[in-house]
Amino acid sequence: MTLLELQNLLKDKVRAAAIMHFQMAPDQIVSEIPPKTELGDLAFPAAFELAKVIKQQTGEKQNPRAIAETLKAELEKFDFVDHVEVAGPGYLNVFYNRGKFLRENAVRQFGSETTDGEKICVEHTSVNPNKAAHIGHVRNSVIGDTFQRILKATGKSVEVQNYIDNTGVQVADVVVGFIYLENRDLDSIKKLDAELAAKSETFDYYCWELYAKVGQRYQADEELKAKRAEVLHAIEEGGNDIALLADYVATRNVECILKTMERLSIRYDLLPRESEILHLHFWNRAFETMKERGVIHFENEGKNAGCWVMPFDSHEGTDEHETDKILVRSNGTVTYTGKDIAYQMWKLGLLGLDFYYKPFFKYADGKEVWITTAERSADTHVRAPSFGHGEAVYNVIDARQSYPQEVVKKGVAAIFPEKGEAASVHLSYEMVALSPAAAGELGFEISDEDRKKPFIEMSGRKGLGVKADDLIDRLEANALAEVESRHPNLAADVKPQVAHQLAVGALRFFLLKFTRNTIIVFDFGEALSTEGETGTFCQYSAVRANSIFRKAEEQGLSLLHFQEILEKTHEAATILNDGEAGNEIWSLAILSSRLDETVRQAASQNEPAILAKYTFALAKAFNLFYHHHKILAERDPVKQAVLAVTADMARRSLTSALDIMGIEVPEKM
RNA sequence: GCCGCCGUAGCUCAACGGGACCAGAGCGUCGGUCUUCUAAACCGAAGGUUCCGGGUUCGAAUCCCGGCGGCGGCACCA
Missing domain, CATH: 3.30.1360.70 (Arginyl tRNA synthetase N-terminal domain)
Structure with a gap:
């Protein structure tokens, strides 16, 4: 049981x-x-x-x-x-009954054996494809990725989507930079791309700088700012040179961002793009449905005259019409919220239209990521999985977008009352900001005004932020130096791999240990730390546990051997009930078997931090156990078996818990 | 102005739809542990009027009201 x-x-x-x-x-x-x-x-x-x-x-x-x-x-x-x-x-x-419990759970594997069939869609990452990802984006991705792993661990089937806003103003800004600041056309950008690769520099880093430059130039150059609208319009329209150029830029950035995320073991099933939502006229279909169901109306007078609006009574303003959300402007164009409602309808399988699909990228192990297209391709119907149609949809989006997300949720529920609000979940989280000291370390001039603030918001537009790859590089370099000094004899190709696993563990855990509604004020010291409440600590604990069993095997003592001893005796209870030592062993055993409920709790509360806290507590309990009980030196075979089986339960739970957080256990560290 | 989030130890954070002896961790500080399964570890100590004031309850960090302070959101932007 x-x-x-x-x-x-x-x-x-x-x-x-x-x-x-x-x-x-x-x-x-x-x-x-x-x-x-x-x-x-x-x-x-x-x-x-x-x-x-x-x-x-x-x-x-x-x-x-x-x-x-x-x-x-x-x-x-x-x-x-x-x-x-x-x-x-x-x-x-x-x-x-401690003895009975230990015997029953000695060999039990964690994890749900059955899938309940319902598909859940989780959207996360969704970085604007115009620059490199920074640590704030990574918080989104790590929360989203861990959450989808949590859902899978509870037996759900999950589809991971990373929305690509390839036709928005942010892409337009970088395109403006390429065309009007650098006088480049598509060929010239491709050439630049090759030059960068030769210098082992990356396209997304180049765009990061360019985007910041454009942002700065806008302030003084009204003419340039006017170009933005022009470029944006051309991109949305499609079928012209500017759109082609923008598509190249966006696609290259998506590739770079996917590579960054892959370093952190974060993957996707589908990349839905805004361009297809436009070109396949998702909005039109949604619009028709809304009109049919009478949930929006055309405003003939007042300040919203000429617009199609959806009324919301939950947010009361000073005058009643202030709460209405405009979905179609008086010039006939659709607002972002309008498009977002259409997209949410598609995710839930309520739109009645679908994308076309083609493979975009293949991971090393053969897993494919698909991307949407506007044209029917052979792959769409022959090979593409069925996308969308989620029973429920989780959108991992930062807390600043709570209001628009609520509009989307309420909007979809108004159109489809039979589906209801519960199907749309905004998995919100607070931003990662910079401590004034961290901003200083990055070499940014800090104004006196900012210096007084508790934290400084990162800004892609200003180029202010800790780039994800830079941080991972630093973590890997630190870890490698440590591995070199601790295990100089480890095989040369294993060292960087271990360093990589440690870097991922440190970063993912750092971003997961805070509850979602805590603003993380980024501090290099804390983020780079490998002591105390860190991923490294948890990994270390698991590595130690593994090394006990490795040593035991060397002495001819297999886990099976210990399990068999336990099977045949009833003295285990005596050991587990024996005073403080007994309590300590039992505490570890019972804590190890709480992974299941912890994962469920994390899932039902939408809070990955619960799992991180549990994992740390388990690692700590194991370390204490490790110091007090020397398994291999134990003379009493029954006690040795009790200790070994308990240690095994702990390492299995630790390994599974870390795995759900996307963290691997290194061979040695 | 309106809506939302937050205020807990020197610092960074927990505390599961109110509850159990000292409100828990980590970092930092001070003191102790490596001829024995890896010291990225372990043990001990010091450190709190849970922002303030009311209320509900047998019982409040948690719920309600009112303040104070910090942050975010309030577009025919995305």
Whole structure:
């Protein structure tokens, strides 16, 4: 029986006991994890709830402790339960049968064996394809990627989309730079691209600088600014030289960004592009549906005269019409929100139109990323998977876009009340900002005004930010130096690989340990740290655990051997119940088996940080165990088996937890 | 002005739809641990009126009201 099954069973028993003795039960039986192992393995505050219910229904005041005492006897009849204590103001603390539990869980593998069929779409990354990704973008990608892994671990099938806004103003800005600041045409850009490659410089870094330059020039040059609108219009229109040039620039940036993300083990299934949403007239279809369903109307007068608007009553303004969201401007063009609603409809399979698809990129192991196209190609129907049609859609987008995201969610729900708001989830997170010190380290002039601020917002337009590849490079270099000094004899090709795994672990964990609504004020010292609450710490713990078993194998002691000993004896319980040492071993065993519920909790609360916190706690518990119990030196074979099996449970959970966070366990470190 | 998020130890953060002896971690500080499975580790100590004031509750960091302070969002931009 898994821990989760055991918990559910106990919940049912508590409910049954309540009904048997009091003829009533609280709506929900809540279970908690006691603050310390000595207080038990599972706690039910049910007596408090029950006291409340009894008082409501009968007016009778009952002491929670007395209620708990009554319920206690029922739970103790169960053989997985060693005993139950009533503690504090009326907690029902359940102590599991430690020996039985360890035997049952000694070989259990983590993970859901079945997929429940429902497909979930997760959109993340969605960096404007006009420059290199910075650390703020990486927070988005790491949260999104980890979240989709969490969903998969709970048995969902998931499709990962990375939206490409290839026809927006940001791309237009870089195109303006190429054409009007650098006098380049498409051929010249291709030549530049080749030159950069020869110098092992990257196209996205070049665009980063150019974009910043353009932003600066706009301030003084109105003429240039006027070019932006022209260029943007040409790009949206398509079928002209400027659009071709823009497509090249955007595509090259997408390639660079995909490469950056691949360094962090982040991959995608599909790249939906704005150009196709335009050219395949997604909006028109959405517009028709909205009109049919009567959720938008044409404004004849007032300040929105001539526009198509969708009313929203949830946000009240000073005058009632201020809350209306304009979807079609008076000049007939569609707003971004309008397009976004159409796109969201497609994701949910509600639009009634589809993209065409072609393969865009193949990862080293053969996995393909697809991209949308406007023309039917052979691949679309022959080889392309079925995209979209998500039962639910998660959009990983930063918190500053909460309002437009709410409009999209409410808008789609208004059009399709049968689908409802729950199908659209805005997985919001706060930005990564720079500490004034970090901005200084990057070589930026900081104004006196900025210096007083708690943090400085990164800005692609200003070229202010920590580029993802730069940070990964630094992490890898630091890790490599460390590996060189610790393991000089490690094979030459393994060292950089380990350094890479450590860099990824450090960065991903750093971005995951903060809850989503915490603004990360980026600090180099913290981000580069490999001590304390870090990915490196967690990896180290797993590596140590593995090395125990490697050494054991060398001595002819296999894991199977330990498991068999445990199978044949009932003395394990004696060891696990033996005072402080017993509690310590048991704590690690029980904590290791909480991965399942932790992942579920992270999924239901949309909070990857819960998993990161758990992983760190588990690594810490393992390190403590590691220092106090020398497995290979242990003389008592049963105790050795108990220790080994517990260590194995810990390393399996650690490895799985890290894997769900996209972090690998190195061979040595 | 309106809406939202936030305010917890010197610093950076946790605390699961209110609850269990000292509100927990990490960093930093001070002190201790390597002839024994890797010291990127472990142990111990110091450090908090959970921004302030009310209220609800047997019980509040958590819920409600009112302040103060910080940040973000409020376009016929994306």
